[in-house]
Amino acid sequence: MKRLTFLPALAGLVFILYIVLPVVSIFLNINWSRFGTTVRLPVVLQALQLSGLTTLVATAVTILLGTPLAYFLARRSFPGREVLDTLLDLPLVLPPAVAGVALLMAFGRRGLMGSLLAGWGISLPFTTVAVILAQVFVGAPFFLKTARNGFAAVDTSLEAISLTLGKTPRQTFFRVTLPLAFPALFNGAIMTWARALGEFGATIMFAGNMPGITQTLPLAIYMAMDSNLEAALVMAALMVLVSFAVLLAVKKVAPGGDGHPFP
Amino acid sequence: MKLRRASILIASTLIAALALAGCRQAGAGQPQLDQNRGQQPEGQLVVFAAASLTDAFGEIGRAFEESHPGVTVKFNFGGSQQLRTQIEQGMSADIFASADQKYMQELVDKGLMEQPRDFTANTLTIIVPKNNPAGIQSAADLANKGKLVLAAPDVPIGKYSRRALENLAALYGPDFPKQVEKRVVSQETNVRQVVAKVALGEADAGIVYVTDISSSYRDKLATIPFPPEANVRATYPIAVVKGSKQAGLARELVNLILSPEGQKILAKYGFLPVKEGS
Amino acid sequence: MTAILSLNVHKTRGDFYLQVALTMGEEVLVILGPSGAGKSTILNMIAGLVTPDGGSIICRDKVFFRQERGQKRVNLPPYRRGTGYCLQHPGLFPHLDVSHNITYGAPAGLDPGERRARLQELLALLRLQGLEHRRPRELSGGQQQRVALARALFSRPQLLLLDEPFAALDNLIRARLRYDLLNVRRSLRVPMILVTHDLEEAYMLGDRIAVMDNGRLLQIGSREEVFYHPADRRVARFVGFRNIWTGRVLAADREGDTLRVAGEKFQAQLPYAPLEPGRQVVFGIRPEDVMLIRPGRILGRPVRENVFQVEVTAIVPEVHTCRVFLRLAQSTAYDIEMLLPRHVYQREKITPGDRIMVSLKKEALHLLPG
Incomplete structure (x- = not known):
């Protein structure tokens, strides 16, 4: 009988090692005495700044535009809703390269939308805006999906009761629906942010690679691999730390998913 | 109990698979090359080559396979600086063909290479989209028209492009390189990405090897030659990787590349001949 | 209002x-x-x-x-x-x-x-x-x-x-x-x-x-x-009339405030209504208004009308009450449902098969339109 519990335990241990080992290796290979100087390299600082800025903007844009849509999808049924739902989920499964090509075809200078914008003298590729567009494209579905489920889980009779208590639909949304769906929205926003932070393929294809303008952390790490491994490791370590801290914080702050958002 | 046994079986299979994979992928990295380790057949050569060689080496590889039945040649094309890093990190290769002397020299200095030989040369050209939206007519226009994409400074073509711009300073004034650099909107990871960005019309101009416009984007591009006195001549070194299990076969392939037959194929794609040792 | x-x-x-x-x-x-x-x-x-x-x-x-x-x-x-x-x-x-x-x-x-x-x-x-x-x-x-x-x-x-x-x-x-x-x-x-x-x-x-x-x-x-x-x-x-019958008006007596109706199995007296004899009517009574008449009791006037001898066919006890199903002679199923307060039921010790007397209080008998 002992073997029966031993083997699964071993399997679990192997799996944990498999995840932990590469992450730890990053930290073991860093020359900590030079850490301070490496972090202050322009290429590192610029990438940190740019990633911080673009991911925050991308997440904010997603929340602003995505929240009404998620609410709409959760509350209304209309012909073709399934199709629309699926379309909006699509970036979840598309390889980043497909996202990059798609964005170029749409917002590139000769793209559907891009050629229109070009008429007004606006060109998106190779700009920080393009970085944000790429991040929103690949990250937004996470928010939309969780927010939609969060809104759908709010009992509509609570909203109806709020209306009969003299609150307008707007007041009802902000005082009942939003607070009740908040844990889901928060989780969705964090997932979108994390996905935006890691975005690489669509960015390098659509926004290019320019330090300070479009070179986000993942791109900087990729480029530094060939020229300055030290810097690549330091940036990788920073990403690991930030991601870990955020994921842990989310678990502590918003228990969400367990069905009791208000203990 | 039956279920339990089945799950143990699955678990142990998984562990075994993981352990095996762990041994085989010690170097990690490019998955398409993983199969080459351990089960490399007698007649398989792995060639790491600069991205600019993609089309020419493809044809040479087919010629080599025809004259050596049972032998297959696998290529890993990329930026020379990436290939250098991969070889350094222990990925298995039999031959390395670099677009840049520097990266070859670094590997030679580390004792990873046999004696390199220059096998071909390349020069640079300016490319613009066929309809030339920014109206770039000459190298001088790079300082004041349109959006430019170059390869990153660590990529050989990126380095050569900047050297060519420095050379142009003699013609257009000392500020010329700086002015051009201001118009750069992206630093691509290899020369093929530069070609793609210009061919798609996202950028107005780029600097690439003359050989690169022979790709599938040819009909979407127009070229503007550099003034001959400013152009850069890049010589490509090639060498067999030390400790190659196929060293004999590898040397045969290098000889084919250096032979008139190989040089003819390279010339077809726009490469220039070199005198050995130049 | x-x-x-x-x-x-x-x-x-x-x-x-x-x-x-x-x-x-x-x-x-x-x-x-x-x-x-x-x-x-x-x-x-x-x-x-x-x-x-x-x-x-x-x-x-x-x-x-x-x-x-x-x-x-x-x-x-x-x-x-x-x-x-x-x-x-x-x-x-x-x-x-x-x-x-x-x-x-x-x-x-x-x-x-x-x-x-x-x-x-x-x-x-x-x-x-x-x-x-x-x-x-x-x-x-x-x-x-x-x-x-x-x-x-x-x-x-x-x-x-x-x-x-x-x-x-x-x-x-x-x-x-x-x-x-x-x-x-x-x-x-x-x-x-x-x-x-x-x-x-x-x-x-x-x-x-x-x-x-x-x-x-x-x-x-x-x-x-x-x-x-x-x-x-x-x-x-819907409001709990369990006893509903159809019948025909026999006579309407305004002075005596009675409407005599012939049901399919019994005749009954209802409060007066201006209806022609021969007219088809529906009438009924709530089960709690069916009165049990104890043997030997002298009947007051309101109860004297509509007194029937019936046989108990089934008894269903409820929390505060007891539902008793009654059958007139020569019937197969039950004809009248009666609701007795618990204490009455306990005092009278009724069991199925007993023959008892009940009264359908005249004031509680209602004509139902249609």
């Missing part, structure tokens, strides 16, 4: 057609009917959550809804109607504590002192003191329903709408809550519409009762009218 609400609406949904017209004053109106009758739809229309296809809803001179030929269309949104609404499911806001749930509907400019005073008043009225800071999850079902009631009452609604608010609660708590509701009615004087399918609840709380079935109003009237003079056979069945 000043009209608090006057309603005349119709709506089609699939093959269900609802058409109802009613008015109500300062009172508790109970809408009684089986599930699916359209009772809740009426409440939703008044609250503004469901839009009628046409008609009008007017509450104290305020037009809630109007869609009639030649009139400008009005459809006031729910939040401007000022009705309080309680559902079977209390629907408390889970993210707010008890006092914030109750004060949720407070109008923007409400004076804080007034706000506190009203809150305290409602907490006291609905026995919620000490629970102010509890979350809904920490309350029992009855407590939750009382909070919901307090919340609906906080903004002094024009009209309180109650949709089976006690249906999900167990009997004891339900009884307490009915009592609470009577208290609320007495101290706040708010008119109410209560939807229920519970006869006892309807009788206890309703000043007037409207009986609905299949989208139509069958009868509206005082509880005595509805319970003892049902408008037709369907209402009679």
Whole structure:
């Protein structure tokens, strides 16, 4: 009988090692005495700044535009809703390269939308805006999906009761629906942010690679691999730390998913 | 109990698979090359080559396979600086063909290479989209028209492009390189990405090897030659990787590349001949 | 009676057609009917959550809804109607504590002192003191329903709408809550519409009762009218007339205040009605109005009529009462259902097969139109 519990335990241990080992290796290979100087390299600082800025903007844009849509999808049924739902989920499964090509075809200078914008003298590729567009494209579905489920889980009779208590639909949304769906929205926003932070393929294809303008952390790490491994490791370590801290914080702050958002 | 046994079986299979994979992928990295380790057949050569060689080496590889039945040649094309890093990190290769002397020299200095030989040369050209939206007519226009994409400074073509711009300073004034650099909107990871960005019309101009416009984007591009006195001549070194299990076969392939037959194929794609040792 | 609400609406949904017209004053109106009758739809229309296809809803001179030929269309949104609404499911806001749930509907400019005073008043009225800071999850079902009631009452609604608010609660708590509701009615004087399918609840709380079935109003009237003079056979069945028979008028005697009717198995005397002899009629009696006549008792006049000898076929004990099924001679099934108070049943020790005497009290026998 002992073997029966031993083997699964071993399997679990192997799996944990498999995840932990590469992450730890990053930290073991860093020359900590030079850490301070490496972090202050322009290429590192610029990438940190740019990633911080673009991911925050991308997440904010997603929340602003995505929240009404998620609410709409959760509350209304209309012909073709399934199709629309699926379309909006699509970036979840598309390889980043497909996202990059798609964005170029749409917002590139000769793209559907891009050629229109070009008429007004606006060109998106190779700009920080393009970085944000790429991040929103690949990250937004996470928010939309969780927010939609969060809104759908709010009992509509609570909203109806709020209306009969003299609150307008707007007041009802902000005082009942939003607070009740908040844990889901928060989780969705964090997932979108994390996905935006890691975005690489669509960015390098659509926004290019320019330090300070479009070179986000993942791109900087990729480029530094060939020229300055030290810097690549330091940036990788920073990403690991930030991601870990955020994921842990989310678990502590918003228990969400367990069905009791208000203990 | 039956279920339990089945799950143990699955678990142990998984562990075994993981352990095996762990041994085989010690170097990690490019998955398409993983199969080459351990089960490399007698007649398989792995060639790491600069991205600019993609089309020419493809044809040479087919010629080599025809004259050596049972032998297959696998290529890993990329930026020379990436290939250098991969070889350094222990990925298995039999031959390395670099677009840049520097990266070859670094590997030679580390004792990873046999004696390199220059096998071909390349020069640079300016490319613009066929309809030339920014109206770039000459190298001088790079300082004041349109959006430019170059390869990153660590990529050989990126380095050569900047050297060519420095050379142009003699013609257009000392500020010329700086002015051009201001118009750069992206630093691509290899020369093929530069070609793609210009061919798609996202950028107005780029600097690439003359050989690169022979790709599938040819009909979407127009070229503007550099003034001959400013152009850069890049010589490509090639060498067999030390400790190659196929060293004999590898040397045969290098000889084919250096032979008139190989040089003819390279010339077809726009490469220039070199005198050995130049 | 000043009209608090006057309603005349119709709506089609699939093959269900609802058409109802009613008015109500300062009172508790109970809408009684089986599930699916359209009772809740009426409440939703008044609250503004469901839009009628046409008609009008007017509450104290305020037009809630109007869609009639030649009139400008009005459809006031729910939040401007000022009705309080309680559902079977209390629907408390889970993210707010008890006092914030109750004060949720407070109008923007409400004076804080007034706000506190009203809150305290409602907490006291609905026995919620000490629970102010509890979350809904920490309350029992009855407590939750009382909070919901307090919340609906906080903004002094024009009209309180109650949709089976006690249906999900167990009997004891339900009884307490009915009592609470009577208290609320007495101290706040708010008119109410209560939807229920519970006869006892309807009788206890309703000043007037409207009986609905299949989208139509069958009868509206005082509880005595509805319970003892049902408008037709369907209402009679619904309000608990278990004994309904058809017969033919034999004679109508105005002086003696009798209407003699020949049923299929017996003759009976009813209170006078101006009907031609030979006319086909439907008449009935509530089981609690069937009297057991103890052997040897001298019969008073009102009981003397309509006395029958019957055989007990079955006895079904209930909590406070006992249901006895009786058969006239030469019948196969039972003919009369009688409801005896528990103590009477215990005293008389009736068993199936016994032959007993019963009287169908004349005043309790009702002619049912149609």
